[in-house]
Amino acid sequence: MEHVQQVEPFDYVIFGATGDLTMRKLLPALYNRLRMGQIPDDARIIGTARTDIDRDGYVARAKEALERFIPDDVRSPVLVDRFLGLLHYVTLDGTKADSEWSALSSILSEAPADRIRVYYFATAPQLYGRICENLHSHNLVSPHSRVVLEKPIGTDMATATAINDGVGQYFPENQVYRIDHYLGKETVQNVLALRFANPIMNAVWSAEQIESVQITAAETVGVEGRASYYDTSGAMRDMIQNHLLQVLCLVAMEAPDSLEADTVRNAKLAVLNALRPITDETVASETVRAQYTAGVVGGQSVPGYLEELGQPSNTETYAAVRAWVDTPRWKGVPFYIRTAKRSARKVSEIVIRFRAAPTALFGATPPGNRLVIRIQPNEGVELQLNVKNPALDAYTLRTADLDTTIRMEGGLPFPDSYERLLLDAVRGNPVLFIRRDEVEAAWRWAEPVLKAWSENQVPMQTYSAGSYGPEKSAALLADKGDKWHEDME
Ligand SMILES: NC(=O)C1=CN([C@@H]2O[C@H](COP(=O)(O)OP(=O)(O)OC[C@H]3O[C@@H](n4cnc5c(N)ncnc54)[C@H](OP(=O)(O)O)[C@@H]3O)[C@@H](O)[C@H]2O)C=CC1
Ligand SMILES: O=C1O[C@H](COP(=O)(O)O)[C@@H](O)[C@H](O)[C@H]1O
8 A cells, every 4th residue: 555644735726727737647646646545625726727617617627637537447436526526716817917816815715824825837937927926916925835837947048047037036945846757756766765775786886886877768759749849849958958867966966964855956956067068069979869750659650750740840859968977976977868759669767887897707708787777667676687607518607687676565556756746845845846056057058058959060860760769879879888778788
């Protein structure tokens, strides 16, 4: 059984309550937490958007979403009814001062003044500042309120600063929760446990023993229905600047003194600040970008990115970077980061390649050990060891895997990362959310790459949908004698 504790009564106010994210992720996540007994009966979920519907209309939409996104075996009519009973809806344009703020205010005022209030912005980031201003001017910000910001926090440093300033004018940083759903993944959080709860790992976690690190997040899907967003973003902004840099931080950071939010965030920030800047001189040798062309994924023919988009585009659907963390611990260790749409398979993983043992005992030097942390799917950890080949005539070696799959008790699927994050915002625990200075440090590193790409300093490669990426990406690793994980023996 999952060990769960009920959270304090709360009001969750969702701006963008009729949108895709709310219907596909937020409402199902809150339903699942109610199913696990974590949501008190007097909690309320108050949806807002401009769409002019009444409460019944919203409840009908929410019910449809649960039917679509919650599997039959965990969707009970009684629990669905109980969940729908928590819902309210206010038609509101969050950017307009003269919109129906009094209706929202009147619902909120029914609760005690010290009620935890979470404002979740599931809408376009350029609206965040104006919504905050309106919350403030309608006296809806209390010391018990917090605001959850969805990605993307900007498309570069200037836009990120504008969003953060807009919100920061009305909410102090300790009331701002920036979502990065990768941090909500159990297997991403497990990186800290693996590193710091296991002395055998801790002892070898540095350049002395580690040759290289690979961090991959590959997907078989294309841009789905989100082409208009994706084409203004691309793989670097969509995945690397946020999710994969956060994973890199957990792999590379020094041990924090505690799991207190700012202690962990300070340790991550130190990694981001130690990332070697990529310059016009190095961008061509340290980065690869590409777009998928038509191909076959999972036995299905799929069109190329440009065909899907129906227009020319300079947006990458694949990005790979060789990054360097300039600290004594990581001196000379490349961190290869890559992400792809329409890849051969869906996989997010961290691969740690250890140095080979300098021994002549067995003839050829045995290969270095390899640790694979599988973020998804088949969540688990695999350590590749050299063992004696059980043959009678010669002392030869082969590799064997110590492989453990990490499961929830009872074999239950892992909760979706939004389930943890939505309730952490209620609990007031920001450890899995991104602090402003982390966002800015990540942009400081990513921006020069994006600028160089926009100036075509690095040629756009292509790769067939259903492949592992462009041929050129192997060159990023080849000069250090490395290979991408799927190419390793
Ligand atoms: N969808 C996803 O999978 C993911 C989305 N995100 C982020 O979440 C946010 C929302 O995305 P998504 O749900 O896909 O977007 P949608 O376009 O589907 O939804 C946007 C929502 O915002 C509402 N809205 C728009 N303008 C206003 C306004 N002025 N005042 C009040 N409400 C408004 C819309 O309702 P109405 O028109 O009725 O006002 C709608 O409910 C974005 O920041 C996106 O980047 C992040 C990760 C994944
Ligand atoms: O944030 C995003 O993440 C998803 C991939 O998430 P995962 O949990 O399935 O690995 C990606 O599809 C989307 O483009 C991006 O915005």
